[in-house]
Amino acid sequence: MKTxxxxxxxxxxxxxxxxxxGGQYIPETLMTELEKVTKVFNDLKDDPKxxxxxxxxxxxxxxxxxxxxxxxxxxxxxxxxxxxxxREDLNHTGAHKINNVIGQALLxxxxxxxxxxxxxxxxxxxxxxxxxxxxxxxxxxIFMGKEDTDRQKLNVYRMELLGAKVHPVTSGSMVLxxxxxxxxxxxxxxxxxxFYVMGSAVGPAPFPAIVKHxxxxxxxxxxxxxxSKEGRLPDMVVACVGGGSNAIGSFADYIDDPSVKLVGVEAxxxxxxxxxxxxxxxxxxxGIFHGMKSLFMQNDDGQIDPVYSISAGLDYPGVGPExxxxxxxxxxxxxxxTDDEAVQAFEYIAREEGIVAAIESCHAVAYVEKIAxxxxxxxxxxxxxxxxxxxxxxxxxxxxxxxxxx
Amino acid sequence: MSNxxxxxKNHKAFIPFxxxxxxxxxxxxxxVVALANAGADIVELGIPFSDPVADGPVIQxxxxxxxxxxxxxxxxxxxxxxxxxxxxxxIVFLTYLNIVFKYGYDAFLKRCADLDVSGLVIxxxxxxxxxxxxxxxxKYNIDIIPLITPTSGHRIEKIAKRASGFIYVVSSLGITxxxxxxxxxxxxxxxxxxxxxxxxxxxxxxxxxxxQARTMAEIADGVIIGSAIVDIVAKEKQQAPAAVGKFTxxxxxxxxxxxxxxxx
Numbered sequence: 001m002k003t004x005x006x007x008x009x010x011x012x013x014x015x016x017x018x019x020x021x022g023g024q025y026i027p028e029t030l031m032t033e034l035e036k037v038t039k040v041f042n043d044l045k046d047d048p049k050x051x052x053x054x055x056x057x058x059x060x061x062x063x064x065x066x067x068x069x070x071x072x073x074x075x076x077x078x079x080x081x082x083x084x085x086x087r088e089d090l091n092h093t094g095a096h097k098i099n100n101v102i103g104q105a106l107l108x109x110x111x112x113x114x115x116x117x118x119x120x121x122x123x124x125x126x127x128x129x130x131x132x133x134x135x136x137x138x139x140x141x142i143f144m145g146k147e148d149t150d151r152q153k154l155n156v157y158r159m160e161l162l163g164a165k166v167h168p169v170t171s172g173s174m175v176l177x178x179x180x181x182x183x184x185x186x187x188x189x190x191x192x193x194x195f196y197v198m199g200s201a202v203g204p205a206p207f208p209a210i211v212k213h214x215x216x217x218x219x220x221x222x223x224x225x226x227x228s229k230e231g232r233l234p235d236m237v238v239a240c241v242g243g244g245s246n247a248i249g250s251f252a253d254y255i256d257d258p259s260v261k262l263v264g265v266e267a268x269x270x271x272x273x274x275x276x277x278x279x280x281x282x283x284x285x286x287g288i289f290h291g292m293k294s295l296f297m298q299n300d301d302g303q304i305d306p307v308y309s310i311s312a313g314l315d316y317p318g319v320g321p322e323x324x325x326x327x328x329x330x331x332x333x334x335x336x337x338t339d340d341e342a343v344q345a346f347e348y349i350a351r352e353e354g355i356v357a358a359i360e361s362c363h364a365v366a367y368v369e370k371i372a373x374x375x376x377x378x379x380x381x382x383x384x385x386x387x388x389x390x391x392x393x394x395x396x397x398x399x400x401x402x403x404x405x406x
Numbered sequence: 407m408s409n410x411x412x413x414x415k416n417h418k419a420f421i422p423f424x425x426x427x428x429x430x431x432x433x434x435x436x437x438v439v440a441l442a443n444a445g446a447d448i449v450e451l452g453i454p455f456s457d458p459v460a461d462g463p464v465i466q467x468x469x470x471x472x473x474x475x476x477x478x479x480x481x482x483x484x485x486x487x488x489x490x491x492x493x494x495x496x497i498v499f500l501t502y503l504n505i506v507f508k509y510g511y512d513a514f515l516k517r518c519a520d521l522d523v524s525g526l527v528i529x530x531x532x533x534x535x536x537x538x539x540x541x542x543x544x545k546y547n548i549d550i551i552p553l554i555t556p557t558s559g560h561r562i563e564k565i566a567k568r569a570s571g572f573i574y575v576v577s578s579l580g581i582t583x584x585x586x587x588x589x590x591x592x593x594x595x596x597x598x599x600x601x602x603x604x605x606x607x608x609x610x611x612x613x614x615x616x617x618q619a620r621t622m623a624e625i626a627d628g629v630i631i632g633s634a635i636v637d638i639v640a641k642e643k644q645q646a647p648a649a650v651g652k653f654t655x656x657x658x659x660x661x662x663x664x665x666x667x668x669x670x
Contacts, residue, residue, distance in 0.1 A: 025503055025530045027460045028565075029555040029579060171466060172457065181459050188460070189580030191557065288504045288530070289457065301479045302508030303456040 015205020018325025024204040026291040030184070033191040038206045040107050045213055050106065057102045058217065061135070062092045064099075066218075068225035068382070073352040074368075081235065081375035083368060086222045086384045088246065089357060095387030096218060096246040097128035101197055103214030105132040108195035115139040115190075118197040119183040121148055121176035121242065122313035122360065123155025124387050125199030130164035140164040143182040145175040148312045154391050173306045176242075176316045180290055200243025201320035204291030208248075208320050215249025222382050223253050230380060236261040236371070239384040240363040241334065242278070242314035244323045246386035251332060261333070263371075264323060265363045267309030268336030276308040280319045281327050281334040287318075294321045310339040310399065313360040313387075339399075341366040346389060346396055358387035359396065408524035408549050410448065410496060410571040414606035418661045419447040419572075419628030420619070421608055422635050422654055423500065425468035426451050426485050427477035429643050435488045436647035437639065442495035444654035450527065450630065453482050453501040460529035462583030464633040467640065479509050486521045498525040498551060498571075503538075511539050515546045525549035525571045533565050554599060554607075555579070556589040566602035573599060575626055577611040583633050585612030596626050616660035623664040631657060 016022045024034065044050040058064040067087040075083045088096035101118075108116060116133045117140070120126030126142040133140030142159055146168040149156050159166050172178035180203075187196045201211040219237070226234055237254055239247035241264035254260040270276035277283060284295035289304060297305040297317040309315040326332035337345075342359055345366035350356050357365060361384070368383045375381070389396075397404045413419055424437050434451075441449050454469035454477050461469075486497060499518070506514045506526070518526070525548055531539065536550060543550050549571025554562055556579060566573065575596060577588045589595070596607050609622040610630030622629040638653055639646040 024532060024534045026532060027529050027555075028532050028553045028561075029460075029557055029576065031532045031534070031561060032557045032559050171463075177457065181457050184459050185581050191579075288507050291530070296504075298504070298508070300508065302504040302506075303473075304504075 021321035029188045065221045078372040080373040081379040089388035095124040097125040100214040101128040113195040115194045119179035123152040130159040130162035147174040200245040202243040216252035218249040219253035234382040235379040244320035250384040264334045267314035269308040272336040278307040278309040279336040337363040337366045356389040359392040414627040418623040421630040423450040423632035426482040427472035428468040438489040440647040440651035442493040444651040445658035448496045455502040462581040519546040569605040584614040620660040623661045
């Protein structure tokens with residue numbers, strides 16, 4: 001019998017997930033380039049030399065494997081399931097984004113590209129891309145919504161420091177979705193020497209598959225690490241979901257283990273039932289946008305709705321097609337966490353564990369706070385801390401009414 | 407298949423573009439009629455989209471003006487319905503796929519057929535995804551106009567062989583908007599397409615002067631002008647119909663001056 005993951009492998013050839021999610025819906029101008037990206041990925045992903053090259057950078061540059069840390073204080077305080085944190089925040093550049101960026105930059109290099117472009121929301125993907133561009137001696141331009149350049153000034157400066165040019169995007173709602181539009185437009189204008197490093201598990205095929213492939217290192221490691229610490233699989237894996245790159249990476253190696261419950265945590269903003277939310281799986285409907293068929297926040301006419309979250313990394317009106325399929329199949333469960341709950345978790349994990357985690361990741365932490373006490377002490381949760389929270393300190397202070405000079 | 411291909415048989419075609427409901431309902435109806443009366447062969451009507459990734463700032467701004475006028479998909483159909491009382495000019499829609507998907511492919515195409523809309527140009531529908539909609543469009547004799555670009559290369563053959571209506575040849579890389587320089591291999595690109603099909607070609611993206619229109623009409627079977635006309639609408643607002651009519655006459659003359667090499 002085919003396992004679920006193998007079935008997906010087959011579907012990947014046409015870039016479809018579940019019944020009909022995924023696909024390629026993108027201007028003709030980019031299709032030839034997309035064919036090249038598909039080919040180089042298929043040719044190289046299992047190539048021993050490429051894998052060695054990738055692994056060398058992951059280990060010696062990005063600081064992998066990341067720790068699987070037993071959160072003793074949280075476990076004792078919450079009084080239920082045993083909590084392990086997968087510490088992607090300890091990677092070089094401070095988030096899971098680097099895993100995927102190293103992989104895609106190597107693909108770009110093999111295609112002979114000299115220039116990397118990328119969208120970014122919170123700035124973590126932009127920083128990771130700028131970092132690799134610096135390392136590999138490539139040009140780098142980052143597109144970031146004006147709203148986000150304002151609330152993530154520190155990351156803007158980091159990117160510039162790394163030699164990247166940051167373009168504040170002033171069209172539309174000036175956030176992540178608009179940054180994706182601008183990056184697609186830039187790629188359509190200049191693809192000859194340029195590789196679009198897609199930051200999340202979204203976009204036209206093969207990008208969702210590429211991002212999953214390079215992020216699956218998270219679950220491959222956590223599975224082995226937990227095996228050596230506890231001798232068994234976790235009962236639950238929890239990760240935050242915007243487009244869904246850290247979540248798909250955190251789930252990947254467990255999808256065929258039916259005993260492992262997979263939970264994706266979306267940003268509910270002011271509440272799942274309000275207009276100020278980014279909980280796409282709970283609230284969205286099927287649509288076609290940014291190159292893929294998936295779930296989107298949109299009106300009855302198919303116009304994309306503005307979304308909202310305190311987190312610049314999660315306020316995306318869509319979600320990766322594989323998450324839409326996992327939700328449809330019931331293999332993964334998706335829940336919403338509000339701004340208030342995420343901010344509370346930001347403070348909680350700082351005080352309990354001495355970890356300042358990214359506000360995105362704190363959505364996952366907040367769910368763990370809710371669910372762990374309801375589970376028994378012999379159960380295990382693995383929660384991915386997708387990034388570190390230094391970038392968020394000033395805006396969380398502001399949210400709490402404290403004015404600090406950045 | 408619609409009758410679109412026939413239009414190109416007797417002369418070089420001119421296809422102007424305006425955005426529906428920019429700046430309002432009545433002006434759009436008058437613009438469509440004015441374009442038809444001034445000699446447009448086909449009018450391309452843009453359905454506004456929140457995130458028009460293939461479009462430059464001029465058309466993005468027009469979409470925003472239409473949203474200010476509270477445009478809905480049904481408004482666009484009502485505009486065509488009103489225009490149909492005054493003109494039978496062939497009309498094609500420029501729309502992003504999600505608009506059609508959300509309306510329902512069948513319902514949307516049926517409504518098009520009822521209003522005698524001949525085709526759809528869908529910039530985010532590449533060859534690979536055409537089966538999503540083409541079989542339904544065929545049922546209603548509506549053409550899904552394919553786009554071919556300077557980067558299409560080996561893809562040209564399969565796209566051209568399954569084309570109907572006309573082929574939208576994209577003049578340059580990137581997004582819509584006025585340009586002074588075009589992809590310098592346009593002649594070869596069109597010749598390459600012609601190897602595989604008799605379906606006529608029309609060049610668009612960036613064309614904005616009568617001289618450029620003449621050059622493009624020498625290369626292809628027709629020329630599409632979008633941003634330049636949308637720009638007139640932006641400046642002239644409710645007075646736009648007279649101004650776009652005048653502009654269309656100039657383009658018409660320029661295009662007519664090109665000696666027609668009959669399409670096979």
